[in-house]
Amino acid sequence: MKAVVLENIVKTYTTKKSIIKAVDDVSFSVEEGEIFGLIGPDGSGKTSIFRILTTLLLADKGNARVLGYDVVKDWKVIRSIIGYMPGRFSLYQDLTVEENLEFFATIFNTTIQENYNLISDIYKQLEPFKTRRAGKLSGGMKQKLALSCALIHKPKILFLDEPTTGVDPVSRKEFWEMLKRLKAQGISIIVSTPYMDEAKLCDRIALMQNGKIMKIDLPQNIVNEFGKNLYAVHSENMFTLLNDLRAYPQTENCFAFGENHHLTMKEDDPNKLNDYLKSTGHNNFTISKIEPGIEDCFMQLMK
Amino acid sequence: MRTLIFLLRKEFLQIFRNKLILRIIFVMPIMQLILLPFAANYEMKNILLSIVDKDHSEYSRKLINEFTSTGYFKLTNVSSSYDKALKVIEDDKADLIIEIPQGFERDLIRDNQTKIMISANAINGQTSGLAVSYSNAIIRDFNNDVRTEWIQQPRLNPQPIVEITSSNWFNPKMNYKYFIVPGVLALLVTLVGFILTSLNIVKEKEAGTIEQLNVSPIKKYQFILGKLIPFWVLGMFVLSLGFAVSFIVYGIFPEGSFIIGYLFAGIYLIAILGFGLLTSTFAETQQQAMFIAYFFMMIFVLLGGLFAPIENMPDWAQYLTYVNPVRYLIEVMRMLVLKGSGFWDLRYYFLIVSAFALFFNGLAILNYRKTT
Incomplete structure (x- = not known):
């Protein structure tokens, strides 16, 4: 089964003056257990695709399935099997690291202990700060906590919307190493990034521009197809x-x-x-x- | 159930961690209940009085004495002419001019009648109206005194006189504090329930945490209950604190039963929390929510009958007050505290706030979407 399938997805936003095609007839699929990268500049439609796949946004046209479940009909099932990490840090800044993690574990009807092995790698680095409020963490730490929270209910597929934007190079490198380890545990990962250097860390990438996908391939193939000196x-x-x-x-x-x-x-x-x-x-x-x-x-x- | 308990735990954790809000929740009811009733004083005292006495006679002095001895008036200025006295009013140093014309005593004795003029500064209509009616009463008394002094009353009064004595039920001494305090308490409960709820949910929108909740399998009712219950508890807490303050500071102890009071406030809070929830479904930022809340709070207060009696309002405004939930809480509070009304007397009020509760919460639930 494919992890994610999109077929002719269209999403337009209407403002008073203009109609913006955020996602323009996009189709692609993601294999189970791969790291799939959506690469593109700001405003290329990456976040809209994420929001459609995480059932937060309804597409105007087309259909999409996550692990075989339809994003419109089976949203309830999808919500319990995915982990979503939005681009903006959105955890409770006034709760501590541990409280945040516990909270997200609970609303997904699980406990930290149950899935600790999945996050232990990441959470170990956070543990010294577990009584610190999330708002007081450094940028890299925040991302690690957000990833832990997205993982705590053992999702089958992980959606990471620009997880490394605004994070220092060392933390970025660490973050990608974590993703590799998660992949090894069989979790499919869809990640978006505006950083081209991160593209080669993905198994496959889609290059996006103005709501359209320009190319989907292995990073190496895309480079090979450059065709010029x-x-x-x-x-x-x-x-x-x-x-x-x-x-x-x-x-x-x-x-x-x-x-x-x-x-x-x-x-x-x-x-x-x-x-x-x-x-x-x-x-x-x-x-x-x-x-x-x-x-x-x-x-x-x-x- | 476990999820709901956890949502509640998280909510209380956040409330107790927000030290400023917590302090305000404690300090606001106490301060407002102590300060506002003293400030919102309907009794007129210290009306600044300017006298233009052109007669300088025994009777004119007696009349002035009548005024100053009541305690309502404070003689601040004696002018030789009306124009000069008017200047004093313009300088805001007097509220009322009493002009006693030349020959006041002479006319009174010779012709049995005389005239004086009262001029009031009507910039504040309420003050001037009261000042003039006080003056009328004083002059009437003065009149009677003069008559009893001069005329031997016949055994039977040639003209029948109807004397009016009044008694003020439920608030015999017309202590306005008994009237204001339950009203202020009603407002405080509304403020906590309405503003804090709407801001809280919008805060989750601003922080983006609502997205995280939306992608989780938590149910709509769990989310809404998780938001309503903490603020319901806070509202009830403020009510209790308010009852305590009004007893300790003003010695006001409700005539009616506490159970009815809490029951009514409980239903009322559900209604007002629903309204807060509804507001939060419209607002995207806390700034918007705050502004919407302010808009409604102003209307709630001014059309609630706390300061201006509803009966004095024009018809259209009176109709508006019917859709103002605050009006009902203020009325019930007063009826309960002063009159000791029971459940049966308040049955319609219970019905109305229940309807409000259903309406606001129903609308809020319909309008709250987990997807956009």
Whole structure:
């Protein structure tokens, strides 16, 4: 059985002035026991998909099933088998770590002891602070607590909406390691993130933009399908370099990317580019061929 | 059941952890019950009086004496002309001018009649009305005194005189505190029940925790009961505290039975909590909820009959008070505390608040959705 199936899901929000298609005819499915990533910038429709799958939002069109249960008809069943961690920290800030966990265990008719083994890894790090109020925890700790709370009733499938946004790099890395361990226990995980570097940590990813899915594949396949040579160009004056590169007739695509500019060319000839840059008066520039990342693929697809 | 108990436990935990709210719940009833009844004083005292005495006779002095000896008036100014006295009113140093014309005593003795003029500052209509009617009473007394002094009463009065004596039932001394205190208590119970409930649920919306509850298998009735019961308990607590304060400070002990009082307040609280719940289903932020709550509280208070008697209101306003639940609690409180009304006397009130309770809660439950 598939963990999640979406068929032609459409969700529009109507405001006074305009109609926004948050989710535009999206179909995909997630296998059981995989980590599936929804990758896309803010406003690409990730949260709406999460809310539809967690039965909090009704889609305008299409149907969706979670572990074979229909999100509209069987919402009651779905609610007891899923764990949902919303993008915004939404636990009781005035309750302590332990009280929060106990509360969420109880409303799912279970106890901390019953499923302790599932969260022990994560909760062990929180235990020294268990009498601290949730509002007083650090960002990373809050996420760990939220994950513990989402896991405490032993869900079969976990929905994590931007779990690492605003979390420091070390905590992010730890968080993803936890997800790997949860996956090993047979829990299917659907996670969304705006961070492209996290994409390669997923088993499969869907690249989203403006409510549409641009591509679904293994992260490696998406990278392999890039199909062009990618060059990182660096010089002393990066701003004029970007303008010059974009003015270069052979340039297909050029983006500022960290300390380099990433470039693909129609006629793949770095030597000609070398000459061109010399002629525009750039000194000490370097052109090096690099492996494309997910973000490069995303930029290419967005065009 | 376990879930409900846990929801309640969590709610109380949060209430007791919110030290400020907790203090306000304790301090508010005590402070308001002690301060408000003294401030909302209907008895007029210290009406500032300005006298324009153009006669300077024995009788004019006697009349002035009558005024100052009542204790209601305080002579603050003596002016030589009406214009000067008017200036004093303009400066807010006097509320009332009494002008005694030249020849006051002479006319009184010679013609058996004379005139004086009373002018009142009517910016506060209530004050001026009362001041004028007090003055009328004083001048009437003065009149009678003069007549008894001069005229030997015949054995049989040529004209029949009807003398009016009045007695004030249920509040013989017309102690306004007996009247105000039960009303303030009714408002306090409303405030706690209505505002705290609506804010509490909206707070869950703001914090996003309501989403977490929504994706959980908890039932709608569990959630709603989990929210209503804590504030019902708080409301009843405030009521008890209020009864205690009114007994200790004012010596007010309800004439009627406590059981009826608590029973009525209990049903009333269910109604008002339902209204709070309904408010919270509309508001997305605590700011919105607070504003909605304020809007209704103002109407509840002004159309509740606490300060302005409902009987004095224009017809349309009187009709509005019928849909004001606070009105019924204030009335029942007064009837219970002053009159000692029993269940049978209050049966319609019980019916009405029960209807309110069903209506508000029904609407709130219909309007509360776990999905958007």
